[in-house]
Amino acid sequence: MTTKANLPVTAGSIVVPYGHVIGNEKWRGSEIAQRLQGKNRLIFEDGLGLVDFHLSNRTCILYISEADLVAGDEFKRRLVRLRNTSSLEVIVIVERTQISDQYFLAVQKLVVLELGMVLLPVANQGEASQLITQLVREQSKDHNSNPFLRKQCSQLAEPSVFRTVQQIPGVGKTKALLLLQQFGSIHRLCNASVKELELVVGQTVAQQIYSFLCS
Numbered sequence: 001m002t003t004k005a006n007l008p009v010t011a012g013s014i015v016v017p018y019g020h021v022i023g024n025e026k027w028r029g030s031e032i033a034q035r036l037q038g039k040n041r042l043i044f045e046d047g048l049g050l051v052d053f054h055l056s057n058r059t060c061i062l063y064i065s066e067a068d069l070v071a072g073d074e075f076k077r078r079l080v081r082l083r084n085t086s087s088l089e090v091i092v093i094v095e096r097t098q099i100s101d102q103y104f105l106a107v108q109k110l111v112v113l114e115l116g117m118v119l120l121p122v123a124n125q126g127e128a129s130q131l132i133t134q135l136v137r138e139q140s141k142d143h144n145s146n147p148f149l150r151k152q153c154s155q156l157a158e159p160s161v162f163r164t165v166q167q168i169p170g171v172g173k174t175k176a177l178l179l180l181q182q183f184g185s186i187h188r189l190c191n192a193s194v195k196e197l198e199l200v201v202g203q204t205v206a207q208q209i210y211s212f213l214c215s
Helices: 031-039 066-071 074-085 101-114 125-139 159-166 173-183 186-190 194-201 203-214
Strands: 020-024 041-045 059-064 089-095 118-122
Touching: 020 031, 031 041, 031 125, 059 074, 059 125, 066 074, 066 089, 066 101, 074 089, 074 101, 089 101, 089 125, 101 118, 101 194, 118 125, 118 173, 125 173, 159 173, 159 186, 173 186, 173 194, 186 203, 194 203
Parallel strands: 020 041, 059 089, 089 118
Antiparallel strands: none
């Protein structure tokens, strides 16, 4: 029998108030929830199924912890089930630590290349809460903030560069930010190989980007 915790969530079944985050009840009292509550209006719900956080009616977060990666393949079944049963845009946040790093490449291939989802690595729940806060700002049309904070560079992407990357066929706001987070500049993006692009945005969009930039 399917338990409540494993029920899929489809688009339209959750209504997220403007500027809010809806979190799965299982995260109540966690570090990530405590940090989010300091910067966001966080509401806990008991029936989110496979989803950990809803950022909007269309976008959700699935969080894979270091413990999930070490424990085995259960997180893979969650990912596949969510992809097969939900029409939501899924952003997968993965804890990449010294312990879990050995599993990361396989997870990246599954999430990005096979399932076509967005993957964002973080070091811990504190960093994840910062990332979610920035994503909420983007969902709320706050164009003054870059949704991703690059570890490698303290400077946020120039708005003009961000807009330029968005104009590439197949690239929207989320993928533009992922590309800038990974490559840092238009120059490096133009010199990226298809394989490098695939690890960020998946095979189909990577081919579109490569064809556009090399035409």
